[in-house]
Amino acid sequence: MGNNKRIIQILDQSACLSKGQLLGYLKHNLYPEELRAVELHLNGCPFCNDALEGFEQLPGDPAHLLTGLVPPVLPAMPLPEKPKEKKEPVPAIKQANPQGSPRALKKNLPTTEKAQPSPGINWKLPAGIAAALVIGGFSFWLLQLKSNEDSSLLADNSLTDTATLNMDTGQLQMHKTPPAVLPEKPVIEIAKDSLNLAKKEPAPVKAEEQVQLMQAAVEVKKAEPNPDETENGDLTETTDPIVERPKPAVARASSVDDTPKAAKAKEIKEDLSDFGIGLGLYKQKQYAGALLYMRSAEANSSDPMHWDAVYYSALCNKELGKRRKAIRLFERIVKADAPRKNAAQKQLDELNKKR
Amino acid sequence: MSTINNNYRNLNDEDLVLRIAGRQDQEAFSTLYQRYVHLALGVCLKYLKSTEAAKDAVQVVFTKLWTDAHLHQIRRFKPWFYQVLKNHCLMELRKKDPHQKVVAEWEPGFMEFEDPLHPHCSEEKLFELLEACLKGLNKEQYQCIDHFYIQQRSYLETAAHTGYSDKQVKSYLQNGRRNLKNCLNQKMERQ
Numbered sequence: 001m002g003n004n005k006r007i008i009q010i011l012d013q014s015a016c017l018s019k020g021q022l023l024g025y026l027k028h029n030l031y032p033e034e035l036r037a038v039e040l041h042l043n044g045c046p047f048c049n050d051a052l053e054g055f056e057q058l059p060g061d062p063a064h065l066l067t068g069l070v071p072p073v074l075p076a077m078p079l080p081e082k083p084k085e086k087k088e089p090v091p092a093i094k095q096a097n098p099q100g101s102p103r104a105l106k107k108n109l110p111t112t113e114k115a116q117p118s119p120g121i122n123w124k125l126p127a128g129i130a131a132a133l134v135i136g137g138f139s140f141w142l143l144q145l146k147s148n149e150d151s152s153l154l155a156d157n158s159l160t161d162t163a164t165l166n167m168d169t170g171q172l173q174m175h176k177t178p179p180a181v182l183p184e185k186p187v188i189e190i191a192k193d194s195l196n197l198a199k200k201e202p203a204p205v206k207a208e209e210q211v212q213l214m215q216a217a218v219e220v221k222k223a224e225p226n227p228d229e230t231e232n233g234d235l236t237e238t239t240d241p242i243v244e245r246p247k248p249a250v251a252r253a254s255s256v257d258d259t260p261k262a263a264k265a266k267e268i269k270e271d272l273s274d275f276g277i278g279l280g281l282y283k284q285k286q287y288a289g290a291l292l293y294m295r296s297a298e299a300n301s302s303d304p305m306h307w308d309a310v311y312y313s314a315l316c317n318k319e320l321g322k323r324r325k326a327i328r329l330f331e332r333i334v335k336a337d338a339p340r341k342n343a344a345q346k347q348l349d350e351l352n353k354k355r
Numbered sequence: 356m357s358t359i360n361n362n363y364r365n366l367n368d369e370d371l372v373l374r375i376a377g378r379q380d381q382e383a384f385s386t387l388y389q390r391y392v393h394l395a396l397g398v399c400l401k402y403l404k405s406t407e408a409a410k411d412a413v414q415v416v417f418t419k420l421w422t423d424a425h426l427h428q429i430r431r432f433k434p435w436f437y438q439v440l441k442n443h444c445l446m447e448l449r450k451k452d453p454h455q456k457v458v459a460e461w462e463p464g465f466m467e468f469e470d471p472l473h474p475h476c477s478e479e480k481l482f483e484l485l486e487a488c489l490k491g492l493n494k495e496q497y498q499c500i501d502h503f504y505i506q507q508r509s510y511l512e513t514a515a516h517t518g519y520s521d522k523q524v525k526s527y528l529q530n531g532r533r534n535l536k537n538c539l540n541q542k543m544e545r546q
Contacts, residue, residue, distance in 0.1 A: 006504050006505050006507065007482060007486070007489070007504060008481060008482065009504055010504055010535055010536075011536065011539075016390075016433065017394070019393045022397070032509075036507070036509065039509060039510055043503075043525075043528050043529055043532050044532060047394055047437045049525075049529075050397065050398045050401050050437075051393065051394040051396070051397025051398050051401070052397060053397070053401045054397035054398055054399065054401030054402075055397045055400060057400060057401065057404065058406070065396065066392075069392060069396065069413065072414045072417050072418045072421075074384065074418070074421050075418070075421070075422060077379050
């Protein structure tokens with residue numbers, strides 16, 4: 001090594017002495033190269049120098065002292081707070097019919113999502129939120145469409161067509177009359193197991209149907225003599241239903257059930273039930289979101305989909321890594337001899353094998 | 356497990372402290388403990404002059420490291436830890452005898468941790484500056500540096516050749532080294 005490099009060694013800083021180096025230096029049994037390295041380090045490290053002095057003062061064997069040293073028992077420390085994760089928004093509230101009661105909807109929802117996905121699967125949470133929002137938006141759009149149709153019917157025919165029978169000519173005459181003030185749509189109680197819409201009122205009867213009914217009535221009437229006719233042939237005031245203004249649409253509810261629109265509304269209702277939405281989410285692998293709905297659906301034991309909801313709850317728990325919960329739910333199905341008992345038993349066997 | 360231990364051994368002190376502070380990482384603590392426990396014990400032995408007291412002090416200081424690491428912004432662990440040890444020993448001595456004067460031993464100046472030198476010049480230039488600074492040292496310091504660094508002798512051999520004691524050789528070497536570094540820093544700043 002040239003003189004230059006030897007002088008520059010003055011500036012070098014090396015790591016502190018290891019236990020072996022310290023003990024070897026104290027016992028003077030280091031190799032020359034190691035001794036050189038230790039002494040070079042000691043020139044620039046007060047920590048190691050003080051430690052060496054401390055051991056040199058000690059009468060006994062420093063190695064014995066070091067081996068007798070036991071690491072401290074560390075107290076449990078709270079971990080530093082992590083940034084709060086955004087909670088998955090409850091999709092049912094966003095999907096709710098504006099006419100529905102928000103309290104009734106919120107009652108059945110858990111306030112905190114306990115069935116959190118296992119660590120490391122954080123991407124599922126935003127995906128679940130996105131899916132729930134899409135479904136909510138779509139159902140809300142459908143409802144809006146429906147209500148727009150209803151209002152457009154009224155708007156287009158702002159003056160409703162009313163048919164009156166002209167007794168002289170025996171013909172029906174159409175008049176434009178201001179729309180009848182419809183009574184407020186009654187809010188039917190939402191079933192406990194439903195997170196969604198109130199039942200819709202059937203659509204009011206169209207003017208055309210009304211006309212048909214009246215024509216039919218007229219034909220019947222013609223066949224019978226009119227007891228109210230006076231000798232002059234004038235009609236007295238009667239309460240003949242033909243001349244009466246049409247009753248409000250609410251009264252004709254029973255005839256509407258068979259219309260295709262009502263069938264569609266029913267269909268939508270079924271799809272938007274808790275079990276239906278939960279199943280949809282399950283098929284999209286949004287297990288945390290699906291679990292919410294399934295739990296709500298299984299709350300009502302008289303519901304025909306109750307046991308299906310229990311089964312899917314168990315599947316969701318299984319997918320989320322909650323083995324014990326899943327096992328408990330499957331066992332419940334098997335014990336109750338419910339439908340899907342065989343499927344539940346298979347799942348149980350699979351879960352028990354993994355133990 | 357051995358792979359994890361090896362990985363931790365490759366981490367520097369500051370990284371280990373960050374893991375202790377941020378994640379309560381017991382492996383990191385264990386690595387740091389193994390690295391410095393013998394030095395901590397030696398320092399406590401020097402100041403407390405009692406084996407039992409020194410052992411207790413080491414336990415307390417390491418526990419403090421575990422509990423308080425997150426409270427301090429530790430840029431350089433070694434000087435910080437050394438200071439914490441000394442402060443603890445001083446407190447213990449004051450508890451035993453409040454009137455005992457231990458100030459003299461705590462006066463800074465004899466040997467301090469040096470800031471790492473980051474030369475911004477070539478090796479040749481550095482050598483030139485060092486040679487110039489060597490000429491500015493006193494006779495004893497120059498002799499010891501010459502024997503120890505240039506002639507590559509050990510402490511004992513340097514002591515034998517110069518006639519100074521072991522401790523004197525150490526002292527001259529340490530002071531000489533510090534003076535050289537200060538001189539070098541000044542010259543580099545001027546340039």
